[in-house]
Every structure is written in structure tokens, then in C-alpha cells.
Amino acid sequence: MMDVLIPILTMGALALLFSIGLSFAYQKLKVKEDPKVEKINEILPQANCGACGYSGCRAFAEAVANEKAEITGCPVGGEEVSQEIAEIMGTEAETKEKKVARLHCRGSHEAAKNKGNYLGITTCYAAHIIGGNKQCVYGCLGYGDCEKACPFDAIKMGEEGLPIVDEERCTACGQCVEACPRNLFELHPISQNIMVFCRSRDSAAAAKKACKNACIACGICVRACPEAIVMEDNLAVIKDYKKIDPEKIPAIEKCPTDAIGRIKKEENHEG
Amino acid sequence: MDILTVFVAAILVNNFVLYYFLGICPFLGVSKKIDSAFSMGMAVTFVMTLTAVASWMINHWILIPFGLDYLQIVSFILVIASLVQLVEMFIRKMSPPLYQALGIYLPLITTNCAIMGLALLAALKDYNFIKTVVFGVGSGLGFTLAIVLMAGIREQLDLADVPKPLKGAGIALIVAGIMALAFSGFSGMIK
Numbered sequence: 001m002m003d004v005l006i007p008i009l010t011m012g013a014l015a016l017l018f019s020i021g022l023s024f025a026y027q028k029l030k031v032k033e034d035p036k037v038e039k040i041n042e043i044l045p046q047a048n049c050g051a052c053g054y055s056g057c058r059a060f061a062e063a064v065a066n067e068k069a070e071i072t073g074c075p076v077g078g079e080e081v082s083q084e085i086a087e088i089m090g091t092e093a094e095t096k097e098k099k100v101a102r103l104h105c106r107g108s109h110e111a112a113k114n115k116g117n118y119l120g121i122t123t124c125y126a127a128h129i130i131g132g133n134k135q136c137v138y139g140c141l142g143y144g145d146c147e148k149a150c151p152f153d154a155i156k157m158g159e160e161g162l163p164i165v166d167e168e169r170c171t172a173c174g175q176c177v178e179a180c181p182r183n184l185f186e187l188h189p190i191s192q193n194i195m196v197f198c199r200s201r202d203s204a205a206a207a208k209k210a211c212k213n214a215c216i217a218c219g220i221c222v223r224a225c226p227e228a229i230v231m232e233d234n235l236a237v238i239k240d241y242k243k244i245d246p247e248k249i250p251a252i253e254k255c256p257t258d259a260i261g262r263i264k265k266e267e268n269h270e271g
Numbered sequence: 272m273d274i275l276t277v278f279v280a281a282i283l284v285n286n287f288v289l290y291y292f293l294g295i296c297p298f299l300g301v302s303k304k305i306d307s308a309f310s311m312g313m314a315v316t317f318v319m320t321l322t323a324v325a326s327w328m329i330n331h332w333i334l335i336p337f338g339l340d341y342l343q344i345v346s347f348i349l350v351i352a353s354l355v356q357l358v359e360m361f362i363r364k365m366s367p368p369l370y371q372a373l374g375i376y377l378p379l380i381t382t383n384c385a386i387m388g389l390a391l392l393a394a395l396k397d398y399n400f401i402k403t404v405v406f407g408v409g410s411g412l413g414f415t416l417a418i419v420l421m422a423g424i425r426e427q428l429d430l431a432d433v434p435k436p437l438k439g440a441g442i443a444l445i446v447a448g449i450m451a452l453a454f455s456g457f458s459g460m461i462k
Contacts, residue, residue: 018353
């Protein structure tokens, strides 16, 4: 009996001693903290994804309370959270449009030609090192590093070998942008409905040979809307989508390879 | 003379990081800048010294008289956790910049196996009180030495052309391995 009692009592007494000591020390050494930090921290999504640029939700809350960070800085919480933080901080939240990740490639299994079979480690990062199995060295490798990187389950690899973004779930945290070794993701405002689905800077002939949906730098879109679209290095680039006149979209969509145009429903789900 | 041997052995020969491979988490985590590496080393030294004292007292005044040697690990965990809490509160009050710089690694000292290893090793080697304290200080300084050297190398490493797959943790581990090899050269110093 004593064999059991003595250890229990000893450890209990030790623990009690330490906890009394600690709580006493806590009273002495308490640091007054801004109550706003705690309040803001409670509102935040607690995903600790780091999309705000701070090491976690708590660090972001501290930065907001010290007015070092914007109240709209949490892309995951979106507008709702910004509003609530604004109430705590006593300022108005400017509404910020939700952003979503979009893939700049349409090189599906059908469209893009393979140059061989890749039998190595099935991650994009590994495949990218040796050049991937597609002829196009700019396009999506299709091994789903983005799917694995997405903390919100918003990216699924489609049957076509390209990732599909669930725009409802996407929080623009930017993890996929980081994960893609070919830099094919970009965060767009959700209202942007037109984009270039290609990153190939190959010459027209090479690009066309590698992929049916490659930009071949024909310049039709640039001529249709010169104020917003420019040709850079054999690739059409949308400089400022807000300047695209909706009336000009049909003309832009005359793209012979479908490398620029409106986003199709099956490419990016809206919920 | 014996005490000097314990001290030197703790710093160089049986260095906690490079000989026992304990405390690798902060060794890799906080070794990007010499400043914060040094503060981390000091914080660890501080906690190590206190732990050495407290664990000796608990071991010799409570555990051994009651014949509870088998509770060493549990009671040392208790001591270390409480001490780290105390140190954290203290640093937070006295030096907010240091608190910021140490960040998550300060509470992580709790789970730093170097601290636990220190308490257990001191008990295992049956050091007397003075030796235990010297062992604690020496081990802390040894940790500081290792982490500061590592930080110095890593600061230079930022400028080096490291192959992409090895960047970051990869090259850090290789460097740690080479440092451990170099430190094994001290092993002839004590018998």
C-alpha cells in the first residue's frame, strides 16, 4: 500500500508546489496585453496558414492590434472577418474582393503531347527537375503537388490531368502558387473572367507542336484589345484585366488555340 | 581538477548537440542568425543551470531518500516544464525583444531533450552538487558554442551556391554532421 501511496503523494506534493510557485510568479510577472489581440485572435480562422505574411493567426492579431497590419490582411477569413476586426479596431473595413487561384495551363492529356514516359517519383517537383514528360517545358506536369499543398481541399486533379480549383473553397492562401514548380498558379480577383491559359514562351512552331492549346503569339487578342493585352516573348499577357471591355471579349475569344478566353465551368468550379 | 574536467568535457568533448545529438530542434531552428542563436544559447544555458540545480535537489532530497529513483523522468519533466514557464514569464516581462526573437523556441525548450538529457545524465553519473552545477553551465555553454558556430556557418551559407534540393534543412544537417565529425577530434582529451 505504502509503495503506491508514497510516490503518489510525493509527485502530488511536487506538482502542487510548482503550480503554486508558478501562479505566484504569474501574478508578479504578468504582462498587460492589449485585450484587442485576444478578441481579434478569436475571430480569425485559426488555420495558421501564413497567407497574411505572419507566422500564424496570433501573430497577425498582434500586428493588427498594433496597427502594423491591415485589417483586411487575412485572405482566408475574407470579408466577414475583416468586418469583424474592423468593428473591434473601430474603423471601417474596405471591402476587398475575394481572390482565387487559377491555373495558367490548358495542356490536358489530350491537348499536350508527351515526349516520353516519366517513371520517376510522382511529384511535380521531381518531374520538373528532369524536364517532365510533356514536350512543353512550361506546362502543367499533372502530378498534383498543388493538390497536396492545398490546406483547404480546394484543388482536385481532374481526369484531364489538370488541377481543378473549387473557387468556393479556395481562400487565396497562395500555397499552390508556392508549390507549383512551374509557377502556373496565380491569384486572380474572382470577378476576373478572362485569362491566358498558357505560360509557354516557345516560338509559335514549337509551341503548336507541343500543345494544341498553346499560345502561338499570333496577336489576334492583342489587336482586339491592345490597351490591356500585350505580347511578351511569344506569349500574350493580360496586363490589366479591368481595362478589358466586355464587348471585346468575343473578339479576344477568337484565339485559334483557345489559349486565352473565358474560364470554363469545368475548369474552375464555383461551388 | 575533477571539476575542470567535467566543465571542459561538457563544453567540448561530450557536447550535447554534437556528441549526444540532443537538442537538434533549436539547433536547426534558431541557427539562422548569430544574434538570436546566441540569445537562444543563453536561454538554454540559463534553463540548464537551473534544471541541474533543481533536479539535483529533487533527486537527492526527495527521490533517493524515498527510494523513488524510477520516478526520475516524470519528476524531471515536471521540473523542466515549470522552470521553462517561469523563464518565459520572466523574459516576457523583462525583455520583450528577446521574447519576440526567441518566439516559439522558448516554450520549446521544455521539450528540448538536451535539458532532459542533462538532468538524467547528471543523475546517472552520480555527480555531487558542485559538479552538477558545473556540468549544467558547461553543457549550456557547449550548446551555445555549437549553435553560434552553426549560425555563423549558415550566415555564410546563404551566399554559397547550394544545390537546390539541399537548400535549407538539407545543407544544415550536412553542416551539422561535419561539425560533429570535427568535434569528435576532442574525444582524446579526457579518458
